[in-house]
Amino acid sequence: xxxxxxxxxxxxxxxxLIHARGxxxxxxxxxxxxxxxxxxxxxxxxxxxxxxxxxxxxxxRMIGCVSPPSSGELxxxxxxxxxxxxxxRARLGVVPQEDTLDVELTVRExxxxxxxxxxxxxxxxxxxxxxxxxxxxxSDRANDxxxxxxxxxxxxxxxxxxxxxxxxxxxLDEPTTGLDPQARHVVWDRLFRLKRRGVTLVLTTHYMDEAxxxxxxxxxxxxxxxxxxxxxxxxxxxxxxxxxLELRFDPAEHEQAGEKLADAPADRMEIxxxxxxxxxxxxxxxxxxxxxxxxxxxxxxxxxxxxxxVFLRLTGRRLED
Amino acid sequence: MAASASPPAASAVRAPVAxxxxxxxxxxxxxxxxxxxxxxxxxxxxxxxxxPLLYLGAMGLGLGALVDAHGQGRLGGVSYLAYLAPGLLAxxxxxxxxxxxxYPILGSIKWLKTYQAAVASPLRPxxxxxxxxxxxxxxxxxxxxxxxxxxxxxGAPRSYWVLAAVPVAVLTGLAFAAPIEAWAVTxxxxxxxxxxxxxxxxxxxxxxxxxFPIAQLPAWIRPVAYATPLWHGVALCRALSLGTAxxxxxxxxxxxxxxxxxxxxxxxxxxxxRRLYV
Numbered sequence: 001x002x003x004x005x006x007x008x009x010x011x012x013x014x015x016x017l018i019h020a021r022g023x024x025x026x027x028x029x030x031x032x033x034x035x036x037x038x039x040x041x042x043x044x045x046x047x048x049x050x051x052x053x054x055x056x057x058x059x060x061r062m063i064g065c066v067s068p069p070s071s072g073e074l075x076x077x078x079x080x081x082x083x084x085x086x087x088x089r090a091r092l093g094v095v096p097q098e099d100t101l102d103v104e105l106t107v108r109e110x111x112x113x114x115x116x117x118x119x120x121x122x123x124x125x126x127x128x129x130x131x132x133x134x135x136x137x138x139s140d141r142a143n144d145x146x147x148x149x150x151x152x153x154x155x156x157x158x159x160x161x162x163x164x165x166x167x168x169x170x171x172l173d174e175p176t177t178g179l180d181p182q183a184r185h186v187v188w189d190r191l192f193r194l195k196r197r198g199v200t201l202v203l204t205t206h207y208m209d210e211a212x213x214x215x216x217x218x219x220x221x222x223x224x225x226x227x228x229x230x231x232x233x234x235x236x237x238x239x240x241x242x243x244x245l246e247l248r249f250d251p252a253e254h255e256q257a258g259e260k261l262a263d264a265p266a267d268r269m270e271i272x273x274x275x276x277x278x279x280x281x282x283x284x285x286x287x288x289x290x291x292x293x294x295x296x297x298x299x300x301x302x303x304x305x306x307x308x309x310v311f312l313r314l315t316g317r318r319l320e321d
Numbered sequence: 322m323a324a325s326a327s328p329p330a331a332s333a334v335r336a337p338v339a340x341x342x343x344x345x346x347x348x349x350x351x352x353x354x355x356x357x358x359x360x361x362x363x364x365x366x367x368x369x370x371x372x373p374l375l376y377l378g379a380m381g382l383g384l385g386a387l388v389d390a391h392g393q394g395r396l397g398g399v400s401y402l403a404y405l406a407p408g409l410l411a412x413x414x415x416x417x418x419x420x421x422x423x424y425p426i427l428g429s430i431k432w433l434k435t436y437q438a439a440v441a442s443p444l445r446p447x448x449x450x451x452x453x454x455x456x457x458x459x460x461x462x463x464x465x466x467x468x469x470x471x472x473x474x475x476g477a478p479r480s481y482w483v484l485a486a487v488p489v490a491v492l493t494g495l496a497f498a499a500p501i502e503a504w505a506v507t508x509x510x511x512x513x514x515x516x517x518x519x520x521x522x523x524x525x526x527x528x529x530x531x532x533f534p535i536a537q538l539p540a541w542i543r544p545v546a547y548a549t550p551l552w553h554g555v556a557l558c559r560a561l562s563l564g565t566a567x568x569x570x571x572x573x574x575x576x577x578x579x580x581x582x583x584x585x586x587x588x589x590x591x592x593x594x595r596r597l598y599v
Contacts, residue, residue, distance in 0.1 A: 027599070066440050066598055086346075086443040100438035105357065113353045117442035119345070165442075 015042045017169055017200060018063060022072035024224075025058045032058040034224030035072060042168075045201040049211045049307060050221035051319050056204035057097060059221075060173045063202065065089050077168075090118060093167030097174045099154050103147040107138055107157055110146060111164055118165040125164065132160040136190060152183025159190060170194065172203040176210060188213055206319050208307035220307075220314055227314040232307055239313045240305035241267045243283040247276045247290065247297040257295055264289055270312055279309070343451070346444055350452020351459075353439070358456075369464045372413060373471040380532070381405050381475060395534060399479065399563060406477035407486055407562035408531035410468050411493045411554035417464045418494035419522055421457045422502035423514040430506065436597060446593035450506075454499060454586070461494040462487070472562075480564025489561065489575070493554025496578040499585025503592050530555045553577045 018040035025033040033055040040046050048056040061067035062074060065085035074081055076088045101110050108129055115125035133139045136156035141149065146157065155175065162170060175191065176184040191214055195201055205211050211218050212232045220227045220235070228235055245266075249257045258271045266278040266286060280286040283302030290297065311319050358365075385401030396404045429436040429449075439449055465487045472478060501517070508514070528538065529551035535543055546552050557574040560566035 061599070064441055066437075068598060086445060089441060090443045092441070094441035096434075096437065096441070098434060100434040102357070102433055102435050104360065104433070109356055113356055114438070114442065116349050116352050117439055117444050119349060119443070161438075 016040070017042055017077060018202070019075045019078075020073065023059070023062065023069055023074050024071045025055070025062060025067065026070045031224050033062070036219075036221075036224075036226045038219055038226070038229070040169075040200065040202060042200055043198050045195045045203070045214050045216045047202075047211045047215035047218035048204040048221050049206070049208065049215075049218050049311070049319070050204075051206050051311075051317065053223075054206075054221040055224040056221055057173055060171055060202070060204055064092060064094050064171055090165065091168045093162035093165065093170040095155075095158050095162045095170070095172040095175055097177065099158055101146050101154060101157060101161070104145065106143050106145055107133065107149075108142045110157065111161055114161045115164045120165065128164055128166075129160075132163055135163075135193075136160045137186070150183070152179050152186060155179060155183070155187055156190065159187070163194075167199070169200045169202060172201065174204055174206070176205075176207065184210075208311070208319055211307055218307075220311055222311075222315045222317075228310065235307065235310045236305045240309040241279040241281060242305060243280055243286075244303050244305050244309060245278040245280055245283040245286045245290070246301040246303065247278065247295075248274065248299045249276070249295075249297050257297075260293055260295060261290065264293065268313070272318075277309070277312075279305070343448070346448035347451035347455055350439065350444055350449045351455040353435075354453060354456035355459075365460075366467070369467045370471065373409065373468045376409050376413075377402065377406055377471060377475050377477065380409075381477065395537075397563070397565075402475060403477050403479055403563065404559065405532065406472045406475065407483065407558040408555040410465060410472065410486055410490050410562075411558045412526050412529070412531045412551060413468055414461055414465055414490040414494035414554065415497050415525065415551050416522065417461055418457060418498035419501060419518065421460055422453075422498040423505045423517075424511060426453070426502055426505040427508055427511055427514070430596065431509065440597045446597040447590045449597070450502065450586075450589045450593040453502065454495070454589075457498045457502075458491060458495065461491040461498075465490040465494075478562045480562060482564055482566060483562040486558040486561040489554060489557050489578075492575065492578045492582065493550065493558075496550040496554070496581035496585075499582045499589060501585070503585050503589030506589070506592050506596050525549055525551045530559075550578055550581045 016039050018038070020039070021037050022035045023033060023037070024031070024035045036055075036059065038046075048054075048059060050056055058067065062069050062081065063076060065076070065081040065088050068082050077091060079088050081088060102113065105113070111129045111132065112122075112125055115128065120128075129142070130139070133142055136159055138153060138157055138160065141153065146154065149157065159175075172191070176187050179187065188210065191201065191203075195214065201214065203210075203214060215232060217229070217231050218235070219229045228239065230238065247257070254276075258269075258276055261269060261276060261278065264278060264286070266280050268279040270277040270279075278286055278290075287300055287302065290300075308319055311317070381402035385405065388396075388401040393399060393401075436449055440446060444452075468490070469483065469487055472483070505514070528546055529549050530546065531551075535546045535552065538546060553574040557566065557571055560570065
């Protein structure tokens with residue numbers, strides 16, 4: 001720790017639940033997390049947005065006290081994750097990226113075993129099980145084996161399991177990766193309800209819509225570093241324009257169109273493999289200008305800027321590649 | 322926050338508390354295995370009864386009749402059944418231990434990933450290790466007790482000291498379970514298990530004095546047999562069942578087995594940690 005002992009109390013102000021400075025993790029020679037700083041306050045929904053391999057999961061595992069940091073400073077509830085891991089984990093809920101349910105057991109048994117890990121008495125576990133299964137809409141499957149449940153149901157069960165100890169912070173690593181759109185919306189809805197109840201959420205995602213829907217504040221991560229931090233709206237305001245004009249040309253004209261558009265009155269232009277994006281204040285007006293340059297796109301779309309555009313601007317790459 | 326304000330005082334009083342909770346945390350992990358076992362216990366009881374029944378029937382009675390017809394001098398003047406049964410008790414404990422400490426461990430890490438789920442709770446890797454060793458101990462007590470009952474039904478024991486052979490068999494099992502589990506947790510593929518079953522368990526089973534006295538082996542290989550934990554388990558279980566045990570010899574055997582178990586526990590705490598805290 002670089003801070004003098006006297007400042008610890010200040011750093012762990014009551015509403016700061018997680019505090020990281022210069023936090024880093026490497027595996028052998030490979031650097032997964034390369035010195036990141038962030039603070040998480042009680043009641044926030046905080047996100048790590050970035051592509052696969054950005055270091056999000058490694059960060060989550062360090063917060064979950066199952067991966068000792070290689071260097072830097074990390075406190076959770078003001079405690080050290082290495083020395084006080086068990087005490088910290090008693091107050092965390094974890095939804096891992098891959099399902100870790102015991103698929104040979106029933107839905108109820110999974111919650112029973114997990115509740116016992118936290119030392120909860122049986123009657124408390126069964127009362128919470130009833131409530132949690134109701135919350136994740138699995139009450140009718142309570143006595144069914146987990147194996148045949150759908151991916152979305154397993155995810156919801158994992159969420160129910162992570163709540164058995166009534167955690168103060170819920171860690172969700174890619175909570176909807178691999179789910180179909182309908183199942184994702186159900187999960188988002190449940191997470192949104194948790195957030196409304198005041199549960200502090202920390203999630204990683206490479207879906208910009210997930211980040212926009214759920215996160216009050218997020219950091220954009222790329223190659224182990226934090227590229228930007230703020231609320232989704234702030235980030236969009238800071239790093240992008242209000243509107244984006246997406247243009248698609250005949251592949252034969254794609255390159256040429258890009259050259260011509262270099263003079264178009266746009267804040268910024270991104271030439272992707274299949275589309276050209278113009279970052280502008282007013283998309284319709286920009287489209288009129290494009291046409292006046294003698295260009296006729298096959299399709300055009302005016303849309304609001306998203307976190308995807310922020311990411312593109314910050315890293316030059318797309319999120320879901 | 323109060324705890325972080327006075328860390329030295331807090332850690333000074335923490336030690337005895339931690340020792341107490343270490344047990345309770347291991348018991349939490351044990352109970353997960355027990356919940357799991359509830360689904361399969363019936364099948365496992367059948368094989369726990371059938372295994373001694375078949376071996377004692379075929380080898381003890383069938384083969385034993387031929388052996389006894391050639392005179393019992395080399396067996397110390399007892400029937401082959403009486404000679405074989407306590408040896409098999411120890412060998413069966415080894416088999417139970419090896420079964421419990423290989424595939425279920427890799428399953429928990431690789432296939433079901435329930436270990437990864439468990440370490441996200443207050444349980445630490447060492448608690449999971451201890452919890453599974455407790456479960457293995459219960460399975461050993463169960464199987465060894467059933468074995469003893471079957472042995473008694475065959476009239477194999479010659480002394481009431483045979484009752485003490487059950488804890489010795491359990492310790493023999495742990496002398497295998499702890500080191501093998503410590504190693505199993507480092508594995509990424511289950512092929513390694515087939516190798517130790519084939520080149521570890523079966524030779525031990527056959528050449529550790531279970532079926533015939535070590536003295537029958539060529540002199541040069543005897544030290545190898547004496548060095549294996551199974552021989553110590555077999556020798557002591559046999560001495561207890563035949564009523565020929567002496568205190569000094571028993572202590573040496575027990576100490577030898579305990580060292581294997583203790584070393585396995587010490588190593589396993591590290592390997593579990595290394596595998597689960599990446």
